Amino acid sequence: MKAAAQLARSYPSEQNAQGTDTYETSRTEWQSSSAILTSKVVSQEQSETLPMPPVSVGVDHVNGHNSTARVPHHQKPLTVNDLSPTPMHGSNLRVAYQGVPGAYSEAAAAKAYHNCEAIPCDQFEVAFQAVELWTADRAVLPVENSLGGSIHRNYDLLLRHRLHIVGEVHLPVHHCLLALPGVRKELLTRVISHPQGLAQCERTLTKLGLNVSRKAVEDTAGAAEFIAANNLRDTAAIASARAAEIYGLEILEDGIQDDASNVTRFVMLAREPIVPRTDRPFKTSIVFAHEKGTSVLFKVLSALAFRDISLTKIESRPNHNRPIRLVDDANVGTAKHFEYMFYIDFEASMAETRAQNALSEVQEFTSFLRVLGSYPMDMTPWSPSSSTSHTASSYTDLSLSQTIPPRPTGIGKEGPGG
Template sequence: MTTMQLKKLTDSMDELDKSLLKLLAERNHLAIDIIQTKIAANLPVRDTEHEHQLLNMLLCEGKKYHLDELYITRLYQIIIEDGVLTQQKMLQKHLNANTQKTAKFAFLGPRGSYSHLATRRYADMHFDQLIECGCRSFAEIFQQAEDGLVDYSIVPVENSSSGSINEVYDLLQKTNLHIIGELALPIDHCILAAGDTDLSHIDTVYSHPQPFQQCTQFLAKYTHWKIIYCDSTSSAMEMVANINQPNVAAMGNKAGGELYGLKVLAHNFADQKENITRFIVLARKPIDVSRQIPAKTTILMKTGQQSGALVDALLILRKHNIAMTKLESRPIHGNPWEEMFYVDLQGNLSSVDMQAALKELSAITLFLKVLGCYPSVSLLPMI
């Protein structure tokens, strides 16, 4: 095949890709028209029965073109979730009468950190303009919102590989802020250096502790590397860029590395292939969540120390048919051997079942606080 023939083929494929983008944009416009109708008719955003019918139809159509069923399923899972999230955003703006176009966010690290990427992604979905405020610690992020210096704070709470971020949960125990949103960010850790070099020539790697915890199997291949902790991945990348030596590298993300002129030496090496970090968005005031969209309610509670106290609390949730998506315990500062429980629940705070469950929980727990009710981005799969 000649170079000219190859270029002709790739040009044709590029044109098809542009057509696909145009069709996806048209689909989004239809999603907007649909949500306007659903708002007027007070119908739920998600119609799982229709989603199943659509997927079955698409799988049948795909067989005609010899397309893999898993490929079709994964592709339309992403497309349908995007449509649902677009409709959720519109419903929330309608319910909370949100006309705010510019928002100021506090996040961990300078520009280029994973928290910075999460902040930009969340802000792009909800606001026209973003004012960025990088912080050196989680405590500072909380304080910025509590003092009214920013509109929102965004912090990571858990990673699919390394688990919960305890410092954030401890701060949630003391804050008056409310959880008003969440975001799931796929993580692709990279080894980044100031120039072209080989991994074998690296002897020092800078990063935040979390990426190191999530990549232990990869790091075991390079036992000679000196690991140095930084307060954020972006701080690590900035430091490596300033050092500008071929033996020094940072562990961070590709987009952040580009901001600091770093090159990717290796990527996609986390212990778990599906490496996702969940972030929460905090504000001084709670929000109302439409009953037409999937919602989460996060509570903080302290049970007695008698046998079965936690089980009794969980049985109340089962009694009211409320699903629990996360249960986290953390020590209570100043009270040795006592714990506070963080519970993520599927359901809207305003629902009859949730209100009844919280009333019963209040009667049997020593302390109960609602940390927030917010739109859920963890949509259940179609199959």
């Protein structure tokens, strides 16, 4: 079959959204069998972490602004042991995020899915698995920040798991320096936060003249929770105003991110892709590799540029299937090339012919190609000064308005979402 025809047939259409032609079948056409990666639970993202006992929560206020996610009392983060394919209850969309209540990821879940039930997970991988095993309907995960850069772990997990990107959401991130009531800045010896939180405030921390060590923990709100639970009077957390409220901390400094327009981009993941459309701006995310490594990159970029398709993001990660390629030259020795997976986001919908043609061409000179998702761009108005204020209802996850394949027996119905 000609590649273009194969592509047009393989990407989900209105027809297959009705269940007559599943995306699962088409997806295999896009992937070389050697590149299929298995899912297994991996160790936590930070090797050096602090234990964080759970603390009860109940304040409904995200990062200084009203949240629409419901946070049950005494909610403990989901761990890998909690994951079993048990039936869901209730009609609201259950959205998995990494962290504890008060984390920015929780705010992103609320922005993406108004009135959702936000489910905290102790690792990114658990959030992926929660959706795969029907414990959650969606996962909302950070992929990049305007100051701290890419969240590499999630790029690797996107490849290892079979979920589809169904949307994106940009969350302005407004950091505060939090400590127990009565603690003065001069008494601090340590600042703890998520590595991204530390990275996003590095220059400001230095400017404040604090004589503190930095320590990475699992998430920003978890840092606040840890200080409260252990009554640490020499330690401050970088976290949201909502985390201060939840865990009873005081705000020593407000807005300590190095750039006022600090923003994190999150992607929404689902078990099924959405039907791509052309009536609003769409983005498509792909990942590809080639045995000849980086030499293919120029061709891929040309295939997009030739069709006037703009790139919004490019990322490379080690190709874990084949990390090194050795090239022997009898005369000079052995060259050792690192192998990469390339991730690209571009501004076009897979419903557009130009995107289909571009990917047909890309398919011809890559050994592995996977469409991670084609989804509406977050076009909500930009207001960095208002921190994490969000217009929850202005965002739409189109997957909620499409026909969604039935759940296995015993699973409840789809919630309202965005």
